[in-house]
Amino acid sequence: MKQKEILLFGATGQIGRNLIRKLSKNNYKIIAVTRNIHRAGYLLKTQANPGYLELVELKNFQINKIDELFKRCEICINLIGILYEKRKNEFNLIHSDLPAMLSKKAEEFNLKKFIHLSALGIEKAIDSKYALSKLNGEERIKKNFKNSIIIKPSIVYSIDDKFSTKFMSLLSLLPLMPLYYNGNTKFTPIHVSDLVDVIFNLIDNEKKNLVLECIGPEVFTFKEMMKKLLKSIDKRRFLLPLPLPIAKLTAKFFQLFPNPLLTEDQLIMLKYDNCKSESYKNNFDLGYIPKKKFETEIEKYSYNWRTGGQFANQETLNKLK
Numbered sequence: 666m667k668q669k670e671i672l673l674f675g676a677t678g679q680i681g682r683n684l685i686r687k688l689s690k691n692n693y694k695i696i697a698v699t700r701n702i703h704r705a706g707y708l709l710k711t712q713a714n715p716g717y718l719e720l721v722e723l724k725n726f727q728i729n730k731i732d733e734l735f736k737r738c739e740i741c742i743n744l745i746g747i748l749y750e751k752r753k754n755e756f757n758l759i760h761s762d763l764p765a766m767l768s769k770k771a772e773e774f775n776l777k778k779f780i781h782l783s784a785l786g787i788e789k790a791i792d793s794k795y796a797l798s799k800l801n802g803e804e805r806i807k808k809n810f811k812n813s814i815i816i817k818p819s820i821v822y823s824i825d826d827k828f829s830t831k832f833m834s835l836l837s838l839l840p841l842m843p844l845y846y847n848g849n850t851k852f853t854p855i856h857v858s859d860l861v862d863v864i865f866n867l868i869d870n871e872k873k874n875l876v877l878e879c880i881g882p883e884v885f886t887f888k889e890m891m892k893k894l895l896k897s898i899d900k901r902r903f904l905l906p907l908p909l910p911i912a913k914l915t916a917k918f919f920q921l922f923p924n925p926l927l928t929e930d931q932l933i934m935l936k937y938d939n940c941k942s943e944s945y946k947n948n949f950d951l952g953y954i955p956k957k958k959f960e961t962e963i964e965k966y967s968y969n970w971r972t973g974g975q976f977a978n979q980e981t982l983n984k985l986k
Contacts, residue, residue, distance in 0.1 A: 669692065669693050669694065669739065670693070670694045670695075670696060670737055670738045670739065671688060671693050671694070671695050671696070671738060671739075671740045671741075671742060671868070672696050672698070672734050672735065672737075672738040672740070672741040672742070673685070673695050673696065673697045673698065673741075673742050673744070674698050674741070674742065674743045674744060674745050674763075674767065675742075675743060675744030675745035675746070675782070676695070676697035676698070676699060676705070676709055676744070677699060677705050677708050677709065678744060679821065679823055679825035679826055679857050680744050680782065680821060680857055680860060680861065680864075681697070681744050682708065682709065682712050682825070683823075683857050683858060683861045684742070684744075684861050684864060684865070685697065685709065685712040685713050685718060686712050686713065687861050687862075687865050688713075688717075688865070688868075689712070689713035689714045689717035689718060690714070691865070691869075693717070693868075694716075694717050694718075694719070695713060695717060695718050695719070696719045696721055696734055696737065696738065697709055697718060697719070697720050697721070698721050698722075698723050698734070699720060699721070699722055699723070700722065700723065700724055701722065702720050702721075702722040705720060706720060721734065731770060732770070732774075735770045735771070735773070735774040735776065736774060738776065739776060739777045739778075740776060740777055740778045740779075740780065740868060741767060741770070741771055741776055741778075741779050741780070742779075742780045742781075742782075742864070742868075743763070743764055743767050743779070743780070743781045743782065744782045745759060745763060745782075746759065746760060746782060746784075747759050747760075748795075748827070748931065749920070749925050749928045749930070749931065750794075750930075756794050756795055756797075756798035757798050757801070759798075760795075760798035760799050760801070760802045761798050761799075761801040761802040761805060763802075764781050764802040764803075764805065764806050765802065765805035765806065765809060767779065767781075768781070768805065768806040768809035768810040768813060769809045769810070771809075771810045771812075771813070772809055772810045776810075776812070777812065777873075778812055778813070778814060778867075778868070778873060779806070779810050779812065779813045779814070780813075780814045780816065780864065780867060780868070781802070781803075781806055781813060781814070781815050781816070782816050782818070783799050783802065783803055783815050783816065783817045784796075784799050784817055784818070785817045785818055785819045785853075785878055785879070785880070785939050785940075785941075786819070786937050786938060786939040786940065786942075787799050787800055787817075787937075788800070788942065788944065789937050790933065790934055790936070790937045792933055793930050793933045793934050794930050795930050795931070795934060796934065803815050803876070811873070811874055812873040812874060813873075813874065813875075814867055814872065814873065814874075814875045814876075814877065815875070815876045815877070816860075816863070816864065816867075816877055816879055817876065817877065817878045817879065817945070818855055818860055818878075818879040818880075819852055819853040819854055819855055819878075819879065819880050819881065819939045819940070820852050820853075820854040820855070820939065821854070821855055821856075821857050821860055822854050822855075822856060822857065822959070822962070822963070823856060823857040823858070823962070824965070824966040825857070826857070828854075829894065829963050830966075831926075832890075832891065832894055833894055833897075833898055833963075833967060833969070833970040834970065835926070836891070836894055836895055836898060836900055836902055836970070837898060837900060837970045839902065840902065840903065841902055841903035841904070841905045842891055842902055842903070842904050842905065843905055843906075843907045843912070843915065844887065844888055844891070844904050844905060844906045844907065845887070845907060845912050845932060845935045846887075846909075846935055846936055847888070847906045848886055848887045848888030848889075848891065848904065848906065849886050849887070849888070850886065850887045850935050850936070850937070850938055850939070851884055851885070851886055851887075851938040851939065851940050852884070852885055852886075852887065852890065852938075852939045852940070853880035853881050853883065853884050853885075853939065853940050853941065854881045854883070854885070854890070854959050855879055855880055855881035855955055855957075856881065856955065856956075856957035856959075856962050858957060859881065859955035859956060859957050860879055862953065863877070863879055863948050863953045866953055872951075875946070876945045876946075877945065877946055877947065877948065877951070878941050878942065878945050878946070878947040878948070879947065879948050880940070880941050880947055880948065880949070880955075881955050881957070881959065882954075882955050882957075882958065883958065883959055884940060885959065887935070888904060890959070891904055892904070893959065893960050893963070894963065894967070896960075897960070897963045897964050897967035898967050898970040898971050899971050899972065900970075912932060913929065913932065915927065916928060916929045916931070916932040917929060
């Protein structure tokens, strides 16, 4: 049986790696585009069955090389996104200009589908550069390619994420955790495997011209999520609400780090709930029901942040406290 080829941008992230595994098990060949084939190779080559993954290095998005890749594929998936800017105008470049270019290529080469990963809860956040760049990218995709599918997930979590693992690390080290906006912002976290199942189903069916919100089965406030993380790593910490002026000062300081703990733009985004809207369909509407529960899943890898690690018994832990 002939392998079906999919062109994938953003393969090295947690969603990309899980998607590669899912696709290769189902007889899809993946052409994964990367800026550094040597750095990406060790991450990606173990994710797919032999013969199902081809790595292609692209620097500065060479148009001729991109054209050759589009000629070979029926579906293009773009998972590229950033949480903060390392240089000026990077949000627009990554979240708006790049998707616009890829969707134009999808139209030019008559692809069956162009699937783009955006973000949930950005429609109201017009005071955020991140949100505006994402929204602009969505609009340009819709204009360029009628068979586009735009996926808008809430927080995506797993052992490879930059959310639960980051906060487990902070909660392990800090005596207190600041709560921005009193920790009342709501989220509907979705496990990466559930999101990948949604993407896979959208590849394999006839749905086109769709904007789909992807949410998990539970709604938590930020404060509730911190409590669940603390329970999972067996720690006790103060959860301290910060007045907004102090929160802004901490964001100004944290964003000076090479890998910022928090930026001013992320602080703005934390004002807005990250839950389903009435504007678009969501995965539940299409029958894609997520199976993973937040507390159950983080328990599977939270031992990395517990005193004594995975194999310490309760008696030993009590002595160490």
